[in-house]
Amino acid sequence: MQDSSRTDDPAWCPKAASGVETNEVADGYIVYQPEIDRVHYLNHTAAILLELCNGKNQVCDMPELLRLAFDLSSPPVEEVRECLDQLIREGLIS
């Protein structure tokens, strides 16, 4: 069981599961984990967050990176947290 409370740690640098393949489709991305033969559908925001999960970006920096990517007026802090929790639950980041 993954612990979604890890997103409470601002210094955490999440990393995408190994071998994940990302395929663009209408309105989002299909992400494939070959190791466990499982597919996931992610919206654009979740897909960008997954790309940011390279083991170098800290959780606390991600809202600002997304703000810049989507030209938002303020950093989407809560949305990023929810999205990261979802990626943890799906086993796509650790």
Next chain:
Amino acid sequence: MPRSAYSGRLDKLTYVETFQILACEIQVHTEWAAFADRLRYVVQHASQNHEITDRAVYEIAQNGDDVVLREDGVIAATEQNSEILFEALFKKIHQRAFAALPDDVRIHAASGIHNGRMFLLVGNPHSGKSTLAIHLLGAGMEMVGDELVMLRDGLAAAFPRKFYLREASVDLLPALKEAAPSLPRVYDSAGMRRMAVDPTVFGRPWHIARLPVGAIFYLDPDFGSRTKSKRSSKIDMVRLVMEQSSPPRSGRNNWIGDLCAMVNGASTHVLAVGELDSALAVIHHTLD
């Protein structure tokens, strides 16, 4: 609450057929015995426990040299050729039934039920879905559809319409030969004669239910050979199923997520479909 059915001037229309297509109840009225007989091609009485949210009334009547189709009292088509009008009625009924399920994904697949879960035979037109589905039905499997599956929130239901078989395919289906002469037939848009079959022709129940999907077979025709099956990766199967799917009419997001969840929950196989008895054996073996 269901939308109200039209209750206009139907008194002199003698023949009435009422049937359900998932969320839609269809009523067809006509004064022609010949047209009423033709309705056997489309009317089905599959048992369904789906909530009805829409009711549609169709009338077919003569007006001078024309045949007129009305939908809820409004003229929907006027033709001199009753065959063409029948085709228009067929399309209208199905469009209406689809409209009553705006959030559902449509998947081109025959379908059956095994141990309380659906299994799908996904494939292109002319990949042999109907012929294989009827063969499995004749062999005692619980087949519930030959062409379309509706998917929403991880649960799939066969779209309840008869199985439409090319007349030329009857030779491949010995179990159907006895019943074939009495089955309703029409010419399809390609000028081919098709006959309408359903599970009751084989004395079997026909129950439509929303269920999780346990297995998906993608049909890759290899007619003339022995049928073989190989496992498919989930990503390949999602791609194959997406090609055979239509997004929900409502435009709801995450319909691809629904497909992914369905594929993740199922065993996935590519079936090189050849000879039908070997296909039956392979499918049986895989499902068990």
